[in-house]
Amino acid sequence: MNLADLLSVKHAGLLFVIIFLGLIIGFTLRGRGRILVPRRKIHAFDRLRDAIGLGVESGSRLHISLGWGGLLGIPGIGSLIGLSIAKRVAKIASISDKPPVITSGEGATAVLSRDTLQAAYRELNQQEKFDSVLGRMSGVTPFSYAAGTLPVIYDETVSATIVGGHLGSEVGLITDATQRIGGVSLTGSDNLPAQAVMFGTTQEALIGEDYYAVDAFLDGEPVHTASLQAQDILRWVVASGILIGALLKFFGLI
Amino acid sequence: MKVPFSTAIAMAFGLIVLLGYFVDIPILITLRDVFVRWAVLLMTVALIVGIVNLVIVHWKKFSQDPGENPYSIILLVAFGLTLLVAGFFGPTSEWSLWIFNHIQMPVEQSLMAILVVVLIYSVARMFKDRGNLISLIFIATVLLMLILGVPWFGVAIPGLQGPGGIRSFIAEIPAVAGARGILIGIGLGTVATGLRVLIGADRPYGG
Numbered sequence: 001m002n003l004a005d006l007l008s009v010k011h012a013g014l015l016f017v018i019i020f021l022g023l024i025i026g027f028t029l030r031g032r033g034r035i036l037v038p039r040r041k042i043h044a045f046d047r048l049r050d051a052i053g054l055g056v057e058s059g060s061r062l063h064i065s066l067g068w069g070g071l072l073g074i075p076g077i078g079s080l081i082g083l084s085i086a087k088r089v090a091k092i093a094s095i096s097d098k099p100p101v102i103t104s105g106e107g108a109t110a111v112l113s114r115d116t117l118q119a120a121y122r123e124l125n126q127q128e129k130f131d132s133v134l135g136r137m138s139g140v141t142p143f144s145y146a147a148g149t150l151p152v153i154y155d156e157t158v159s160a161t162i163v164g165g166h167l168g169s170e171v172g173l174i175t176d177a178t179q180r181i182g183g184v185s186l187t188g189s190d191n192l193p194a195q196a197v198m199f200g201t202t203q204e205a206l207i208g209e210d211y212y213a214v215d216a217f218l219d220g221e222p223v224h225t226a227s228l229q230a231q232d233i234l235r236w237v238v239a240s241g242i243l244i245g246a247l248l249k250f251f252g253l254i
Numbered sequence: 255m256k257v258p259f260s261t262a263i264a265m266a267f268g269l270i271v272l273l274g275y276f277v278d279i280p281i282l283i284t285l286r287d288v289f290v291r292w293a294v295l296l297m298t299v300a301l302i303v304g305i306v307n308l309v310i311v312h313w314k315k316f317s318q319d320p321g322e323n324p325y326s327i328i329l330l331v332a333f334g335l336t337l338l339v340a341g342f343f344g345p346t347s348e349w350s351l352w353i354f355n356h357i358q359m360p361v362e363q364s365l366m367a368i369l370v371v372v373l374i375y376s377v378a379r380m381f382k383d384r385g386n387l388i389s390l391i392f393i394a395t396v397l398l399m400l401i402l403g404v405p406w407f408g409v410a411i412p413g414l415q416g417p418g419g420i421r422s423f424i425a426e427i428p429a430v431a432g433a434r435g436i437l438i439g440i441g442l443g444t445v446a447t448g449l450r451v452l453i454g455a456d457r458p459y460g461g
Contacts, residue, residue: 010275010276010278011276013275013276014276014277016445017272017276017445017449020445020446020449021449021453024446024449024450024453025453028455070297071293071297072293072294072297074440074444077443077444077447077448080447080451080456080458081447081458083458083459084456084458087458104304106297106300106301106304107297107298107299107300107301107302107303107304107305108296108297108300108301108304110300110303110304110307111300111303111304112458112459114307115459116458116459119459132307132310133307133310133311133314135307136307136308136311137304137305137307137308138308140301140304140305141358141362143361143362143365143366144358144362146365147361147365148308148329151325155322155323169369169373170365170366170369172369172372172373172376173365173368173369173372175376176372176375176376179379190440190444192433192436192437195436197373199392200373200376200377200380200392200396201372201373201376201380207436208435208436208439208440208443209439209440209442209443210439211440211443212439212440212442212443212444212446212447213443215450215456221455223450223455223456224450227446227447227449227450228446230446231439231442231443231446234442235438235439235442238438238442239438
């Protein structure tokens with residue numbers, strides 16, 4: 001194998017994935033048995049805990065919006081994060097009379113949302129709380145999804161909406177509805193236009209990689225904190241690579 | 255670590271698909287393509303399940319309290335009619351396209367128009383509720399880009415609009431730099447989450 005082969009995009013990608021995986025496993029093993037807290041403070045998560053607490057006390061419901069991104073490609077990871085949030089929120093809010101409701105705009109995500117809720121209640125031995133209508137599909141196009149989600153917020157005594165998944169600018173309708181009923185919104189997405197709208201319309205918007213740190217902040221297992229540490233290191237590597245590349249280009253060396 | 259059977263299956267399939275993208279072994283590439291096609295097929299079946307779920311949810315809502323849930327019956331009737339028309343005449347028939355062009359499109363465009371009002375209102379509310387520096391920069395940039403977005407009375411003002419103006423400077427340099435920074439973060443977060451799912455550390459499903 002020559003140097004050109006080694007530097008091909010495919011091999012560089014594989015190398016990147018192996019290094020990433022190595023860092024995650026290494027940091028996880030180092031952090032085992034210790035209580036790890038992410039160094040950076042993200043106020044949105046404090047607010048989320050408060051919202052869950054208030055929801056439980058007031059007998060209202062949490063609404064989790066998973067968007068319409070489905071499970072394939074980059075939007076799929078956004079949906080998986082949303083499902084992960086749903087699982088943890090269902091466990092935290094399990095003492096509430098009203099279990100959380102999850103809406104999605106894609107069939108597979110809707111099926112997984114029901115599965116996730118059922119698994120959360122099974123782990124807590126509270127299977128009687130599970131109802132298949134708690135994980136529902138509310139529309140299949142971006143705006144029909146938003147339109148189908150609005151009655152959930154207005155009619156089902158929702159006190160907080162957590163948006164986690166792939167959405168577009170129509171997320172503004174969902175967050176506005178939550179604000180109108182006096183609820184709290186916590187939002188995160190992998191989509192840039194949605195992030196801009198979220199920043200303007202919600203109290204707490206998770207921008208960029210903050211959205212991917214949800215697991216570490218909600219349920220800080222060593223692997224999640226290790227994942228954040230690996231991301232921090234690789235962010236510096238990528239940023240340095242871009243700067244060095246720009247300098248080399250500037251001086252005509254590449 | 256005790257790994258449930260479903261998780262083991264998910265991990266194995268994920269690993270084969272990932273390797274199929276990086277390693278040029280014909281059997282891996284074939285398996286990757288087959289698995290991705292299966293995934294697409296399963297997602298289509300899941301869409302049908304999702305639609306059935308949507309109908310059940312609204313039927314339950316309507317049957318529990320017909321007076322309080324008028325939208326549910328509208329949805330059920332609209333769904334039934336669309337299914338009949340598309341099923342009888344075909345999804346690309348004149349009648350099906352009429353429903354799409356004269357009902358669905360206008361409704362979605364109306365929602366888009368409402369969204370504009372909602373966003374203007376939200377920016378005003380943001381100015382009132384969150385008067386910090388970042389919010390002020392956000393609002394000032396939005397206003398600047400909107401005001402300079404079109405020529406005033408058909409005349410582009412040099413230095414503000416057009417190539418080399420403030421608007422194009424903001425759009426091409428700070429905005430692109432910021433967007434790339436955010437995208438790098440999203441990319442790293444995506445890979446990290448994917449790897450955690452692949453090694454079974456995260457199971458955002460029932461397993």
